Every structure is written in C-alpha cells, then in structure tokens.
Amino acid sequence: MILITGGAGYIGSHVVKEIAASGYDVMILDNLSTGNRKAVEVIINLLADLSGAGKTYLTVGDCGDQLLLDQICQQHPIEAAIHLAAFSEVGESMQDAAKYFTNNTAQTILLLNSLRRHQVDKLVFSSTAAVYGQPLQNPILEDHPLQPTNVYGLSKMMIESMLPRYRVNYGLNYISLRYFNAAGADASGLIGEKHRQESHLIPLVILRAMGKRDRFTIFGDDYDTPDGTCLRDYIHVSDLAQAHLLALQALLAGTMQERVYNLGNGQPHSVREVITAVEHCCGQTLPYDIGPRRSGDPSILLASSQRAREELNWKPRYPCLQDIVDSAWRWHNSENW
Numbered sequence: 447m448i449l450i451t452g453g454a455g456y457i458g459s460h461v462v463k464e465i466a467a468s469g470y471d472v473m474i475l476d477n478l479s480t481g482n483r484k485a486v487e488v489i490i491n492l493l494a495d496l497s498g499a500g501k502t503y504l505t506v507g508d509c510g511d512q513l514l515l516d517q518i519c520q521q522h523p524i525e526a527a528i529h530l531a532a533f534s535e536v537g538e539s540m541q542d543a544a545k546y547f548t549n550n551t552a553q554t555i556l557l558l559n560s561l562r563r564h565q566v567d568k569l570v571f572s573s574t575a576a577v578y579g580q581p582l583q584n585p586i587l588e589d590h591p592l593q594p595t596n597v598y599g600l601s602k603m604m605i606e607s608m609l610p611r612y613r614v615n616y617g618l619n620y621i622s623l624r625y626f627n628a629a630g631a632d633a634s635g636l637i638g639e640k641h642r643q644e645s646h647l648i649p650l651v652i653l654r655a656m657g658k659r660d661r662f663t664i665f666g667d668d669y670d671t672p673d674g675t676c677l678r679d680y681i682h683v684s685d686l687a688q689a690h691l692l693a694l695q696a697l698l699a700g701t702m703q704e705r706v707y708n709l710g711n712g713q714p715h716s717v718r719e720v721i722t723a724v725e726h727c728c729g730q731t732l733p734y735d736i737g738p739r740r741s742g743d744p745s746i747l748l749a750s751s752q753r754a755r756e757e758l759n760w761k762p763r764y765p766c767l768q769d770i771v772d773s774a775w776r777w778h779n780s781e782n783w
C-alpha cells in the first residue's frame with residue numbers, strides 16, 4: 447500500500463488516480479483543509495469498474511500527527527509514501543510565513559520521523575520550481591542554485607536540504623519532483639482544479655470567460671518578453687501524476703535511491719497566449735486589464751526536464767497548451783462538486 451498525503455487536493459487527486467489505476471492500494475492522508483472529500487469519492491467510483499485497479503482509502507488528519515501515522519503504519523503494509531500535503535499560495539506565504547513553515551516544513555519533518563520509525567524507506571516528495579527563485583538562466587537545470595524569493599519556495603527548499611541527511615543517517619530513499627506550472631484536469635472531466643481562493647492564471651481566465659468573475663488583470667505587460675507578459679512552463683496535471691508513478695516505481699524497483707527532477711514541458715507560454723487559448727474554448731474575445739507587476743514574479747520560468755525524460759522515461763502526453771487549457775475548460779464547465 448502507498449501512503450499519499452494531500453491526496454484529496456488538486457495535484458494529489460490526479461496522483462491518487464494514476465497510482466491506484468496502476469494497481470497499487472492507496473491510503474490517502476489529508477486534513478481536508480484545502481483538499482476535497484468529493485474528489486476522493488469520485489476517484490473511488492471511477493476506478494470501481496477498472497480491472498486491476500488498487501483500492502483507495504481516506505484517513506482524515508495531519509501528516510504530522512505521529513499517533514495517527516503509527517495507527518496507519520501498524521494497520522497497513524505501507525511500502526512507500528508520496529508526500530504532497532502542503533500549502534502552495536505564494537502570496538499568502540509572504541503574508542503568513544508561520545503557516546508555511548509549520549505546515550510545509552515542521553509537519554513534513556514529523557512525517558519523515560514517522561516513516562523512519564515504521565521502516566518506510568521510500569519517499570516521493572512534492573517540490574516546486576519556486577525553490578529556484580529568479581533564474582540565472584533558462585531552461586533551468588536541476589543543479590541551478592536554490593535561491594527562493596518567497597516563503598513557499600523556502601519552506602520546500604528546507605525539506606529538500608534535509609532529505610540527503612535522512613538518506614545518509616536512516617537510509618531513506620527519495621525522489622523530489624519540482625513542478626513548474628501545474629494546470630489542466632483529468633480526461634474524465636470529473637476531477638480538476640478547485641481552490642477556495644483562486645490565484646492561478648488558467649482557472650482565473652476561465653472563470654472570467656464563464657462570467658464567474660468580473661475582471662481579469664494581467665500582472666505587468668512590460669517584461670522583456672516577446673509580448674511583454676511573463677513566460678511560464680505549463681504542465682498537464684495528469685503528466686505530473688504519471689511522473690509520480692514512474693518515480694515511485696523507480697524507488698520500489700531499487701533503481702533510484704536519491705534524485706531530484708524538474709517537471710515541465712520546456713515550452714514557454716505568455717499570459718496573453720493563455721488568454722488566447724481560453725478564447726478558443728469559449729469562442730469570444732475576453733476583455734482584460736493591465737495592472738502592475740506582481741512582486742516576486744520572474745519574467746521567464748522554463749524547465750529542462752531532460753533528466754526525467756532520460757532517467758524515468760517520462761513522456762508528457764499533453765504537451766500542447768491548448769490541450770491543457772481545453773481539459774481545464776471541460777472540468778470547469780462540468781464541475782459538479
């Protein structure tokens with residue numbers, strides 16, 4: 447059985463579906479502070495008729511709750527953990543650093559200690575491109591210096607910097623996955639991105655197109671980029687999920703003990719290109735405002751994911767921005783929870 451923390455969240459629910467569909471039993475541990483019980487119910491229903499799929503269970507609680515972890519590990523044969531439970535709002539992290547240090551860093555240390563106590567020695571850790579900060583060059587390779595410019599990135603970098611010691615001292619085998627801009631939704635249209643407070647580009651533009659928001663503002667059009675707006679590397683959430691499966695399998699097979707991978711498509715897309723992609727979906731021109739730059743936004747963030755492609759044999763199935771946006775559009779228009 448695989449323990450997946452944060453499995454009721456946006457990325458987590460897609461990871462759970464991928465791992466369980468591949469035949470692994472999954473125990474989700476999620477405190478439902480940002481995750482959604484309904485996402486788990488939908489996955490269980492979706493996989494009920496899929497032959498060879500593993501069983502999915504949900505425990506509601508904190509990943510740092512050591513007594514709860516003791517119970518889970520005593521009652522179930524946990525072979526490995528995928529740790530996604532975290533807060534991930536950059537802006538919020540700058541206003542309330544303690545929330546991020548407590549949840550993303552301190553709770554993760556407690557989880558690592560629980561895994562260690564129960565001899566669970568394989569971990570896939572959910573990290574982020576935010577650990578790099580302002581890039582010195584693009585595309586970014588994994589050995590680029592880590593200089594996060596926000597507390598979210600720092601809270602993840604601190605764990606990344608501890609993992610090598612957990613390997614040396616306690617034999618923890620781990621793979622850190624640094625996501626670039628996760629977007630899109632499962633092909634079923636039944637799970638997707640739903641945040642209580644939305645701050646991400648693609649859902650915001652879609653909500654504007656659906657008339658659920660009055661305005662959309664581009665944060666700065668005076669960057670040194672072809673159309674003046676920031677360039678980002680959007681990666682389909684189902685492709686991220688596939689990378690988690692490959693990382694898990696590499697750990698379980700013992701072919702990988704300690705590695706970090708960037709996950710992106712290596713294709714730069716501007717904010718205006720995203721708006722155009724949503725306009726294709728809704729068939730109308732979207733009005734928008736131009737506002738000031740958002741503090742801490744690098745002009746370009748682009749991944750080199752060569753390492754994941756070569757070593758994990760990772761092949762993104764939805765590299766085209768329009769496909770990513772189409773899938774998000776379908777989700778937002780069919781969303782019923």
Ligand code: UDP
Binds near residue numbers: 648676678
């Ligand atoms: N962005 C924007 N308006 C918004 C939200 C985001 O112009 O209302 C821009 C943001 O400045 C960045 C890009 O969209 O250049 C992607 O932002 P997002 O918050 O989705 O992801 P990030 O790159 O910050 O992880």
